[in-house]
Amino acid sequence: MDGIRILIVDDQPLVRRGLRSVFEGLPGIVTVGESPDGLDAVRDVRRLRPDVVLMDVNMPRMDGLEATRRICAPERNNGTRVIILTMYDRDEHVFEALRTGASGFLLKDSPTSTLEQAVRxxxxxxxxxxxxxTRRLIGEFARRPSLSTPGADLGHLTDRELDVFRLLVCGHSNQEIARMLVLGESTVKSHVQHLYQKLGVRDRVQVVIYAYENGLIDRRLLPA
Amino acid sequence: MDGIRILIVDDQPLVRRGLRSVFEGLPGIVTVGESPDGLDAVRDVRRLRPDVVLMDVNMPRMDGLEATRRICAPERNNGTRVIILTMYDRDEHVFEALRTGASGFLLKDSPTSTLEQAVRxxxxxxxxxxxxxTRRLIGEFARRPSLSTPGADLGHLTDRELDVFRLLVCGHSNQEIARMLVLGESTVKSHVQHLYQKLGVRDRVQVVIYAYENGLIDRRLLPA
DNA sequence: GGTGGTCTCCCCCGCCCGGGGGAGACCACG
DNA sequence: CGTGGTCTCCCCCGGGCGGGGGAGACCACC
Structure with missing residues (x-):
């Protein structure tokens, strides 16, 4: 491996040129391409397989957030990571951007040394x-104590109880769970009862709350 | 103001000495004191009023997290901010530390330039x-979209429906809600039915999920 | 005065759920 | 071989909940 391969994505040619010049001459970093919008970026990532993408947010055709989502999608990600580059750090954009799967979020007025460090x-x-x-993120994080205790000990749940748990917290009824796991409804009810006892709750609503409050929700399992 | 005043907190004299030497000679940064444990640190903060505290985690008498909580407690904070310094970055510690009110979390093997930058x-x-x-925090954050899309439009809910909604998503039964709002259970059921229609869901479990997924949960209302 | 919305509460019904118990089968551990 | 745990399923029961409808009272608006 002869260096970090980066792809620059921005709709303004001048910004691309500026970024390219920042990384020119830095040892171990090679700019392998530029894309003028999100749609092209997604294509170029597949073609060029860069290690790091520097991604603008506001662009025509497809914005940087959607492009980042597609690039970071687990089903066909090949190791490429994304740094979002933007002019503004307003909360909505920040929080949304961090959900796209990006590994970095930098303001465009960051010093070049920060850009280099970020890429590395x-x-x-x-x-x-x-x-x-970072300040915003910590603030948002601290506002919710529930965030900070990921994975309450579900160890005492058996495998089958865990199966039921996962479907229950997605909003499925006992009958639906039974069908999905190919079980009798009686069996599901039995497992559900054990869940209540072990989690110390009263009903399925409180199981859902427990799950969310303890960071046990896997969004990919949620119904559309 | 003639510089950033910092307080160094660590139970190992050698570490304190090392940190002091890092900041010695840096323009605009003055070390105003050292504390060997958390209890002393809390006292020294009141006395010395530093701008930034560099706080170790593992210490006798009172650990760095508890000390940070006390220093950052809103009721008597005078502007002092805390950077946690630790050897390890295991998840539990990180998430707990970020809830204490700290403004930074650095590993002890960070380069001195990072330490300086962090203080500034x-x-x-x-x-x-x-x-x-940062990686861990983003990962944890991204796991929960609910955090980032605050306020799906609940505008179409009437005031009363909103009252019922808030109690419902806390896990209360119709009967409990009725008592709390001083209503007949029939009335509550009526409002709940309207909630289902307006939110497009099937039952109370899915209302709870809807609430969490749309960042509508006010944790202060949650039952202990 | 009529109309529409909200809030309140009532009736009915059926079903799912909470909760209790028990039982048979399998497997692992000692 | 017994014991314990898990998984499966059964029975029973009562009550809470989902779903439908209707009705009276208040208020605002036109």
């Missing part, structure tokens, strides 16, 4: 945010 | 994390 960290599998973004 | 950013009201910590 992200290529190594770590993440880096602008300080003001 | 934090003193300016921003925040800074080690890249591996």
């Amino acid at each position: 960290e992200v290529a190594a599998g770590e993440a880096l945010l602008s300080p003001s973004v | 950013e934090v003193a300016a009201g921003e925040a800074l994390l080690s890249p591996s910590v």
Whole structure:
């Protein structure tokens, strides 16, 4: 491996040129391409297989957030990581951007040394945010104590109880769970009762609340 | 103001000495004191009023997390901000630490330039994390879309329906809601039916899920 | 005065769910 | 071989809930 391969995505040629010049000459970093919008970026990622994408947010045809979502989609991600580059750090954009799967979020006025550091960290599998973004994220995080205790001990649940648990917290009825697991409804009810006892709750609603409050929700299982 | 005043908290004298030497000679940064444990640190913060505290985690008498909680407690905080310094970045510690009110979380093996940058950013009201910590935080954050899309339009709900909604998503039964709002259970059931229609869901479990997925949960209303 | 919305409460019904118990089968551990 | 745990399913029961309809009272608007 002869360096970190980066792809620059921005609709303004001048910005692309500027970024390219920032990384030109930095050891171990090679700019392998530029894309003028999100749609092209998704295509170019498949073609060029860069290690890191520097992604603008506001672009025609497809914005950077949607492009990032597609690039980071687990089903066909090949290791490419994305750093979002934007002018603004308003909360909505930040929080939405961090959900897209990006590994970094930097303001465009960041010093070039920060850009370089970010690329290197992200290529190594770590993440880096602008300080003001970090502040917002911590603030949002701290506002919800539930976030911070991921994975309450579900260890005492048996495998089957866990199966039922996962479907229950998605909003399925006992009957539906029975069908999905190919079980009798009686069996499901039995497992559900054990869940109540073990989790110390009263009914299925409180199981759902318990799950969310303890960060046990896997969104990919949620019904559309 | 003639510089950023920092307080160094660590139970190992050698670490304190090392940190002090890092900041010695850096323009605009003055070490105003050292504390060997959390209890002393809380006292020293009141006495010395530093701008930034560099806080170790594992210490006798009182650990760094509890000390940080006390220092950052809103009722008597005077602007002092805390950077947690630790050897490890295991998830439990990270998430717990970020809830204490700290503005930074750095590993002890961070380069001195990072330490300096962190102190300056934090003193300016921003925040800074080690890249591996940032990665964990983003990962945890991204796991919950509910955090980031606050306020799906509940505007079409009437005031009374909203009252019922808030209690329902806390896990209360129709009977309990009726008692709390001083209503007949029939009335509550009526409102609940309207909720189902307006939110497009089937039962109370799915109302709870809807609420969480749309960031509509006010944790302060949750039962203990 | 009529119309529409909200809030309140009533009736009915059927079903799913909470809760209790028991039982047979399998497997692992000692 | 017994014991314990898990998984499966059964019985019973009562009550809460989902779903439908209707009705009276208040208020605002036109």
